[in-house]
Amino acid sequence: xxxxxxxxxxxxxxxxxxxxxxxxxxxxxxxxxxxxxxxxxxxxxxxxxxxxxxxxxxxxxxxxxxxxxxxxxxxxxxxxxxxxxxxxxxxxxxxxx
Amino acid sequence: xxxxxxxxxxxxxxxxxxxxxxxxxxxxxxxxxxxxxxxxxxxxxxxxxxxxxxxxxxxxxxxxxxxxxxxxxxxxxxxxxxxxxxxxxxxxxxxxxxxxxxxxxxxxxxxxxxxxxxxxxxxxxxxxxxxxxxxxxxxxxxxxxxxxxxxxxxxxxxxxxxxxxxxxxxxxxxxxxxxxxxxxxxxxxxxxxxxxxxxxxxxxxxxxxxxxxxxxxxxxxxxxxxxxxxxxxxxxxxxxxxxxxxxxxxxxxxxxxxxxxxxxxxxxxxxxxxxxxxxxxxxxxxxxxxxxxxxxxxxxxxxxxxxxxxxxxxxxxxxxxxxxxxxxxxxxxxxxxxxxxxxxxxxxxxxxxxxxxxxxxxxxxxxxxxxxxxxxxxxxxxxxxxxxxxxxxxxxxxxxxxxxxxxxxxxxxxxxxxxxxxxxxxxxxxxxxxxxxxxxxxxxxxxxxxxxxxxxxxxxxxxxxxxxxxxxxxxxxx
Numbered sequence: 288x289x290x291x292x293x294x295x296x297x298x299x300x301x302x303x304x305x306x307x308x309x310x311x312x313x314x315x316x317x318x319x320x321x322x323x324x325x326x327x328x329x330x331x332x333x334x335x336x337x338x339x340x341x342x343x344x345x346x347x348x349x350x351x352x353x354x355x356x357x358x359x360x361x362x363x364x365x366x367x368x369x370x371x372x373x374x375x376x377x378x379x380x381x382x383x384x
Numbered sequence: 385x386x387x388x389x390x391x392x393x394x395x396x397x398x399x400x401x402x403x404x405x406x407x408x409x410x411x412x413x414x415x416x417x418x419x420x421x422x423x424x425x426x427x428x429x430x431x432x433x434x435x436x437x438x439x440x441x442x443x444x445x446x447x448x449x450x451x452x453x454x455x456x457x458x459x460x461x462x463x464x465x466x467x468x469x470x471x472x473x474x475x476x477x478x479x480x481x482x483x484x485x486x487x488x489x490x491x492x493x494x495x496x497x498x499x500x501x502x503x504x505x506x507x508x509x510x511x512x513x514x515x516x517x518x519x520x521x522x523x524x525x526x527x528x529x530x531x532x533x534x535x536x537x538x539x540x541x542x543x544x545x546x547x548x549x550x551x552x553x554x555x556x557x558x559x560x561x562x563x564x565x566x567x568x569x570x571x572x573x574x575x576x577x578x579x580x581x582x583x584x585x586x587x588x589x590x591x592x593x594x595x596x597x598x599x600x601x602x603x604x605x606x607x608x609x610x611x612x613x614x615x616x617x618x619x620x621x622x623x624x625x626x627x628x629x630x631x632x633x634x635x636x637x638x639x640x641x642x643x644x645x646x647x648x649x650x651x652x653x654x655x656x657x658x659x660x661x662x663x664x665x666x667x668x669x670x671x672x673x674x675x676x677x678x679x680x681x682x683x684x685x686x687x688x689x690x691x692x693x694x695x696x697x698x699x700x701x702x703x704x705x706x707x708x709x710x711x712x713x714x715x716x717x718x719x720x721x722x723x724x725x726x727x728x729x730x731x732x733x734x735x736x737x738x739x740x741x742x743x744x745x746x747x748x749x750x751x752x753x754x755x756x757x758x759x760x761x762x763x764x765x766x767x768x769x770x771x772x773x774x775x776x777x778x779x780x781x782x783x784x785x786x787x788x789x790x791x792x793x794x795x796x797x798x799x800x801x802x803x804x805x806x807x808x809x810x811x812x813x814x815x816x817x818x819x820x821x822x823x824x825x826x827x828x829x830x831x832x833x834x835x836x837x838x839x840x841x842x843x844x845x846x847x848x849x850x851x852x853x854x855x856x857x858x859x860x861x862x
Binding site: 290294295298299300301302303304305306314317318320321322324325326327328329330331333336337338339340341342343345347348349350358362363365366367368369375377378379380 | 483484486578579580593617619622623624625626627684686687689690691693694701705708709710711712713714715719720721722723724725726727728730731734739740742743744746747748750757759760761762763764765766767769801802805815816817818843844
């Protein structure tokens, strides 16, 4: 399979990323080269293979559901690019002009 | 090659400290002096000078009183993807520059609890994505063995710091080879534990079903000691395996003559002849020593890189969605609505390789391509794991080169992502299958660059890996 520049632009937008036209050309080339390599996987018939999403079988039992102290508001806000005394501040979400 | 430190392991360091023939504060000052002299290597992003000296005084007293922990006085560097409370943890990314964690990663805390001295944070590829340490937002790291070469990645800063004698040991992380490959390129020891062996609490997530944390050292004893301290279940990581942890460092010798397997598929055209020769030499040596050396097939090997890069970019695109400039990290200075703010913050804050992987990961997960790429890769992952399971029915250890070549030149592969990905050919299998792997340094090539040999074994069988490696290190003269 191969991707067009438009598809790359669309996929990037889904991931909230933007590229210049020049970057899109190079990125599409790179992705096509990589995807072409990945198509190698089609040489293998996997019709009766179950997908594996997690490599170990050892699972841990759930712990008791206890209320423990969490992160304070002050701590939660300390890495924020913009905040007031109580909240994270972001550009206006509703009633956008 | 290693002019500093002068002791051979932490065991010896502790003896020297206990007897008074080594002064810990002086030792820490020497490390700091060396870090300052080697600033051009760009190994460290942060150095905790004053704190480390204060800790040295405190731990020195504990050692005198006989109350020092198992890692008392060990000077350890931490890869920047691991959080330390109130210490800038940027994961090599501009989008997290200045980020101050609210807590300390479990693996780091367990070393601190045993009186290790954390000397600083090491440079790495952005979000641990890279095989050369050229993707850090804070500049590339140089290989101390040959400064025109890459140290490997993504734990390049940790590997270079150990090699250059800028710490006693370091923690790295390994998602597809990021401990073992830089260990091989820099001529040190690196161990990727079984997936879930070490708690990932406090580790910046890259590909959550692949990420592991492990030690990087200049000797095998320290590798075993650090693993035994950091491994084990943790209530803060629900995926951490609830299994007992052996005292790996207590007994590293074993007389057991294991079966060693050599996978045919690992010896292809791209393998540097001097590395191939080293494997042959080791193979003959082991046969002479009474080990049963057999050939095995890992027929899915040639599909490992394809499956690996589908799965890890998919997981990364999901994990990295959290960096949006809203609650922490970098936010764009440009104005706009909230959607523009997200897009601009990510576009300006993330580096080229990270963005490439996010787009690729988003693509392979997107409607219409999910089955062809993501689901397909998960099926290939199962087949790869089954290959290893079968091989381990016949053999205890699989012996391979760690890398197809010794350290490559800075800039040599940075314009060709696929070529860079292919350099992970021998290491990604362990992460796909969740098994442990070790890279040990065995000699050098004709250009003086270190050769790394990798041993792999069954899940949760690190003890065998360490004992076998110790036999090789003690007896094989490369």
